[in-house]
Amino acid sequence: MTEAFRLTGLVKRFGPVLAVDRVSVRVSRGEVVALLGPNGAGKSTTVDLLLGLTAPDEGDVRVFGGTPRAALDSGRMAAMVQNGFLLRELTPAELVGLHRSMFRKPLPVKEIYARSGIGEFAGRRCGKLSGGQLQRVRHAIALAGDPELLVLDEPTAALDVDARRAFWASMREFTGGGRTVLFATHYLAEAEDYADRVVLLRQGSVVADGPVGEIRADVTGRVLRAVVPGASEPALSALDGVATARVQGDRAELACTDSDRTIRALLREFPGASGIEIAAAGLEEAFLALTAAPDAGTRLQEVRR
Numbered sequence: 001m002t003e004a005f006r007l008t009g010l011v012k013r014f015g016p017v018l019a020v021d022r023v024s025v026r027v028s029r030g031e032v033v034a035l036l037g038p039n040g041a042g043k044s045t046t047v048d049l050l051l052g053l054t055a056p057d058e059g060d061v062r063v064f065g066g067t068p069r070a071a072l073d074s075g076r077m078a079a080m081v082q083n084g085f086l087l088r089e090l091t092p093a094e095l096v097g098l099h100r101s102m103f104r105k106p107l108p109v110k111e112i113y114a115r116s117g118i119g120e121f122a123g124r125r126c127g128k129l130s131g132g133q134l135q136r137v138r139h140a141i142a143l144a145g146d147p148e149l150l151v152l153d154e155p156t157a158a159l160d161v162d163a164r165r166a167f168w169a170s171m172r173e174f175t176g177g178g179r180t181v182l183f184a185t186h187y188l189a190e191a192e193d194y195a196d197r198v199v200l201l202r203q204g205s206v207v208a209d210g211p212v213g214e215i216r217a218d219v220t221g222r223v224l225r226a227v228v229p230g231a232s233e234p235a236l237s238a239l240d241g242v243a244t245a246r247v248q249g250d251r252a253e254l255a256c257t258d259s260d261r262t263i264r265a266l267l268r269e270f271p272g273a274s275g276i277e278i279a280a281a282g283l284e285e286a287f288l289a290l291t292a293a294p295d296a297g298t299r300l301q302e303v304r305r
């Protein structure tokens, strides 16, 4: 498969803050990739570097073999960024027209309206639109040049549940024809439902990169839930095969790397444990384990290199 973009050894510092720390990611055409991570993990900075909005201190960005600027100017790459600026006095229809005029082969207006859902308020000034409607306008503008690569930073942050579903249904159709999408998100379910591949960031570094199913299976294995009177999180975290432990009252939830060892250790250390259930871990557990346990992330990266 041919390459859509490549980030190589990217480093970005803001004064003493290392926002992006040697990030290398290569994405092929047709992939839908989620960039997932907790607050401050470096998602927006990585997106800005990919778009060429900020220059890396070290490393290199190639988009379709050229610079981000060239890909943006030709319309091959387009973006929807958080709180992207929109002229309040203009209407969505005018903005779409303006953006279409910048490209040689823009997407037909009808298709832009249908995909972004701006039809019902296209003639109203942007200053009068709600946050969710403005987000749809940003979506429409991103589609104007009929891009092959869409870069979305928290695209559904301002949308309600229905609008979020409609957004992803439209995006799925859009990517059906082999287009590439990179989206940054906080929503684990969104990454799980819509991405082929997840790149997990923690403190500026990639701690996991792979298909959602693989990350779930390889990293955390399973989740063990039990009633464990008197147990503390540190005591449970120290058990064999436990990546992370959460305790609420008497109920404990353990993300396990080896649930067989964990169950034996649990019953040895806490003979009063009861109601034990073991389930396949969700992406949420993988996310928590990877973003909480530096060793787990390092190990996984080593395995994948």
Ligand SMILES: Nc1ncnc2c1ncn2[C@@H]1O[C@H](COP(=O)(O)OP(=O)(O)OP(=O)(O)O)[C@@H](O)[C@H]1O
Pocket: 014, 017, 018, 019, 037, 038, 039, 040, 041, 042, 043, 044, 045, 046, 186
């Ligand atoms: N312009 C800036 N000046 C100083 N520090 C910055 C700047 N931009 C980002 N940072 C810092 O870099 C780190 C990464 O920030 P970034 O916004 O990339 O993370 P994020 O994963 O997108 O977070 P969020 O999900 O909260 O948007 C944070 O510690 C942030 O405070």
